[in-house]
Amino acid sequence: MFSHTIIIIIITVIVSLLAWQNKNLFDRLIFYPPAIKQGQWDRFLTHGFIHADSMHLLFNMFTLYFFGKAIESLYSNFLGGYGFVAMYLLAIIVAIIPSYLKNQNNPRYLSLGASGGVSAVLFAYILIAPWSTLYLFAVLPIPAIIFAIAYVGYSIYADKKGNSNINHLAHLWGGAFGVIATIALEPSIIPHFINALLHPSF
Numbered sequence: 001m002f003s004h005t006i007i008i009i010i011i012t013v014i015v016s017l018l019a020w021q022n023k024n025l026f027d028r029l030i031f032y033p034p035a036i037k038q039g040q041w042d043r044f045l046t047h048g049f050i051h052a053d054s055m056h057l058l059f060n061m062f063t064l065y066f067f068g069k070a071i072e073s074l075y076s077n078f079l080g081g082y083g084f085v086a087m088y089l090l091a092i093i094v095a096i097i098p099s100y101l102k103n104q105n106n107p108r109y110l111s112l113g114a115s116g117g118v119s120a121v122l123f124a125y126i127l128i129a130p131w132s133t134l135y136l137f138a139v140l141p142i143p144a145i146i147f148a149i150a151y152v153g154y155s156i157y158a159d160k161k162g163n164s165n166i167n168h169l170a171h172l173w174g175g176a177f178g179v180i181a182t183i184a185l186e187p188s189i190i191p192h193f194i195n196a197l198l199h200p201s202f
Helices: 004-021 023-029 033-037 043-049 054-075 083-103 115-128 144-161 168-185 189-198
Strands: 133-136 140-143
Touching (some): 004 023, 004 043, 004 054, 033 083, 054 083, 054 168, 083 115, 083 168, 115 144, 140 144, 144 168
Antiparallel strands (some): 133 140
């Protein structure tokens, strides 16, 4: 039986592939504020299942695969075992809300990708194992907590700078949602995180 992480990955890959082959479908799913103002609220979620290109898709699904299953076990006792799915989908929605508020009157604004949900999963994982090794660009080893600090700092800088096709604001809010949701559902993660942070094991 497939894990929820694998099912999400399969659905995301299929929808992305279909959208690449069908421009009408792609345009209908992408996050586009004017369409949302016309009542297409589903775009708050559907944009998280399409991607700009194969590298965008591969990076997000690669990250989700390696950290999703670890988080699934943490959420397995919530919502009849569907807590992880709910967290992931809510993260996609919550992560894009600030972008909508900032760009709701911008007819040229578009956004897509699962990064909000993936960031939530990644940062929830960092609460569990802050000193575990992540591999930046799948090559460079870096402690998870150091990556988190650098990630947040860079995302804030890049968002303020602008001039990028990457929605750094969604990355930030997705990560924040992952942390807040995990603490809300499992408060004991706080002393666990502090203890793990103060007693690193390499």
